Amino acid sequence: MNTLLRVSDLRVRYGHSVALSGVDAQVGDGELVAVAGANGAGKSTLVNAVAGWSRGRATVSGSIELGGREVVSLPAHRRCKLGVVLVPEGKSVFEQLTVDENFRMVRPPRHATGKRYEIDDVYEVFPQLRERAHARCATLSGGERQMVAIGRALRAAPRLLILDEPSVGLAPRLVVEVLQHIRALVEGGLSVLLVEQNVKAALEVADRMYLLEQGRVVGSGSAAEMRDDDRIVSAYLGRLAH
């Protein structure tokens, strides 16, 4: 498998406070890689750094390669054009606009290298949104709103789709539904880096997982390996999980 994303020795500081201290991680072509860890472990910092985003004044060093090209010094919009598309934590839809309008606002870059999704293709991925095409997003369920956010990201023609806690606030049934949609996108060839607090559900769909603690990778492996990892079992799955 080709490596699409290669993060090496990534360090991020906010002022004097160190959020990531030397993270190595990869995502292969067509792979779904999950990132787990406690609150404050550095998950959002990691994915924001990959996308070139920062909520504050972050100092970033290390290497972030996309398809062999160093992107660490490129601004977010240039990385987006190269196919690094992030759906950040929290709201990322325009609530006062309809589903359709939300999709129309995003156009793929002219020389997009990722897969293009026309609006109709997005409705193929999320059939239930077609029925709500003319509904304002404010009237949608949390799960539907998250699907709109992902649909908007697909419109930007991602090569690497990055999702930061897409299931936060959703009922357990909807968590599974959203994650299964994400898995289906990966089966279609997309590469995904997924931050997910519901580790059990993430391990159902992910190929591999990284476990972050205090800004470091403390464990990584295939979903099957991570299901047996003592730290994952004790912190997230419980002793009776098997």
Ligand SMILES: Nc1ncnc2c1ncn2[C@@H]1O[C@H](COP(=O)(O)OP(=O)(O)OP(=O)(O)O)[C@@H](O)[C@H]1O
């Ligand atoms: N903009 C910022 N300015 C200063 N410190 C920040 C900023 N963003 C994050 N941090 C700090 O960096 C560390 C990592 O935060 P981050 O948001 O990456 O964690 P996380 O794993 O995504 O947590 P959560 O599960 O709560 O989303 C934390 O100690 C946090 O307080």
Ligand SMILES: [Mg+2]
């Ligand atoms: Mg976070």
